[in-house]
Ligand SMILES: Nc1ncnc2c1ncn2[C@@H]1O[C@H](COP(=O)(O)OP(=O)(O)OP(=O)(O)O)[C@@H](O)[C@H]1O
């Protein structure tokens with residue numbers, strides 16, 4: 280379990296990114312931080328692997344304060360996937376993935392074998408393993424990023440808008456892939472996005488954030504949709520625009536689902 | 550025209566290709582000074598440049614001192630240095646080292662600065678130590694610019710090492726220029742210069758090859774050396 284205890288972060292230039300934040304993230308579930316740009320999502324995420332040290336409060340992993348742990352060791356024990364994948368441009372795909380294993384002391388052969396295995400797991404064709412990142416499409420690079428995050432089989436996976444830079448179709452594919460992986464792997468995932476649909480799709484627990492890392496609402500997607508805590512949440516999840524208030528209408532003899540404005544959004548499964 | 554003919558004759562004269570004042574020996578000396586200078590300068594400039602580039606600290610100081618060193622008048626420094634260390638090769642090497650430091654320093658810190666911040670951040674986030682980031686990420690990615698620094702330093706030293714001959718003692722290819730000047734032997738002056746230029750071109754070519762090799766087979770989007 281990951282726990283934020285009354286955490287805050289003010290950067291050296293005086294920017295208060297997070298005021299006072301407390302939350303528990305249950306093990307083996309996906310928690311999604313969602314909110315608009317600059318609300319402190321990345322800052323919160325990076326406090327887990329000590330890429331950002333809090334100004335006050337603690338982050339605990341299984342009841343151990345991360346501040347007591349060696350930074351490098353801690354980071355090696357946590358998977359990290361970021362926007363634009365963050366791959367090393369001078370290393371081949373396979374070496375980018377194997378590097379994590381090497382950092383953990385695996386032999387060259389062991390590292391490569393495992394890297395091939397996990398590239399397959401994320402659905403990347405093995406013919407791409409010997410390419411350089413710049414020779415891959417954005418979606419393929421993201422898969423490599425996910426593979427790198429998973430290769431050492433960490434318990435915790437931090438994902439910072441990992442699918443933000445790919446087109447909607449590829450994003451959809453990657454999201455489904457992540458859901459499938461999560462069913463198999465059962466990681467504790469902390470996922471950051473500003474896309475509420477992505478948050479509802481992937482999150483077991485969704486945290487809607489306001490400026491300064493202030494929690495507007497925490498809950499399962501169903502809870503939040505059923506009982507939005509306030510107007511901010513209603514508007515953020517699109518309830519106020521009627522996008523999510525759906526009803527069934529009969530048109531030309533078929534029953535279809537329409538939103539408040541009457542726009543057709545689907546059919547009813549019988 | 551006659552200087553040109555004389556020069557060709559001078560270069561073709563087998564007497565100029567043997568002995569202590571022969572071209573091979575002078576060339577070897579010249580390369581010797583160049584190598585010694587670049588090695589000493591690199592030992593000073595590269596660690597400092599890498600440190601400045603990696604930490605981003607004292608960058609202003611590095612820029613200013615690079616500029617200041619570049620502005621030093623070579624002959625003045627040489628004269629001044631020889632007051633302290635007497636004649637021989639030492640003052641010349643000292644002067645040349647001062648000349649070689651700026652391009653090496655600039656190549657190192659500018660090279661590291663050219664590396665994408667996000668790449669470095671990612672390397673740190675996956676658990677590389679600062680030393681690993683420097684060795685396995687920053688230096689490999691900055692290598693074309695670092696080699697570029699060696700390239701300019703070497704070329705400047707090759708050209709300027711001729712001044713070593715101002716001071717009595719061993720002198721490299723500069724001997725032809727200085728001694729030729731003393732007796733108005735223009736064939737020797739131009740001939741010596743031609744050898745210096747040829748040497749510079751050959752070295753430059755080698756560095757171009759080295760820069761290519763440093764890129765390896767990866768697709769290149771690395772900026773070229775200014
Ligand atoms: N290193 C830093 N120094 C100063 N201010 C920072 C730093 N990093 C972030 N901030 C500021 O802290 C606030 C929160 O930043 P953060 O990156 O956590 O936002 P975010 O929610 O991830 O936004 P986005 O969706 O745009 O990625 C912003 O106002 C940002 O400008």
Ligand SMILES: [Mg+2]
Nearest residue numbers: 320321322439
């Ligand atoms: Mg962010």
